[in-house]
Amino acid sequence: MGEGDDDAADAARVVAGDLGAFEGIVRRWQGRLLALAWRFCRDRAAAEDMAQEAFVRAFRALATFRGDAAFSTWLTAIAVNTYRSRWRAAGPPLLSLDLAAALVSGPRALRGLQERERAEAVRRAVLSLPERYREAILVYYFEEKDVAEAARVLAVAEGTLKARLHRARALLKRRCAHLGPSAAGSGTEET
Secondary structure (H helix, E strand, O other), X not given: OOHHHHHHHHHHHHHOOOHHHHHHHHHHHHHHHHHHHHHHHOOHHHHHHHHHHHHHHHHHHHHHOOOOOOHHXXXXXXXXXXXXXXXXXXXXXXXXXXXXXXXXXXXXXXXXXXXXXXXXXXXXXXXXXOHHHHHHHHHHHHXXXXXXXXXXXXXXXXHHHHHHHHHHHHHHHHHOHHHOHHXXXXXXXXX
C-alpha cells in the first residue's frame, strides 16, 4: 500500500469516526507542510503555527475529500490557502542577519554569510513577487510539483501556471540582477 493509499484509507477512517486515524496523516505530512509554511514566512515558530492551522482546516474538511485528485494535491492546496491567508493578514516576514558574528569569526565565516545573504536576497525576491507568481514559484520549485499537479494545487489551468512561472522568472531575473548572473537563474529551468 502506497503513501497515497494510506492517506485515503486514513481519511476514510476519520470520516467514519476513527479520529485517531488522523495521526497517520499528520505523521506522514507534518515535515512537508512545515517546510512549505517556513518558505512562506521564514520563521520556525510561525511556520509551526501555520502548519498546525493547515492540519486543523484539513481535519475539518476531510469529509469533502472525494478522491478526484491525489490526497497530496488536496492537502497541499489546503495548506497553500491557509498560508496565503496568513500572509495576507501578517504581511511579508522581516529578515535579519548577524553580520557582527561573521566579522568576528573571520573571512571564511564572512564568505558563508555573503552566500547566505545572496540566497536570502533571492528568497526575499520570491516572497516579494505578486501572489499569483509567488505561489506558482513556491509550489512548482520549492514543493517540486510537476506542472499538472502544481496547476491542480493552485486551481489554475496548466497554461496559466506556465505563463505565471515564465512571468515570475522574468521578474526574479530583473530583481536579482544586482546579485550576479547565477542568482536569478539558479534552479529556474524552463517548463
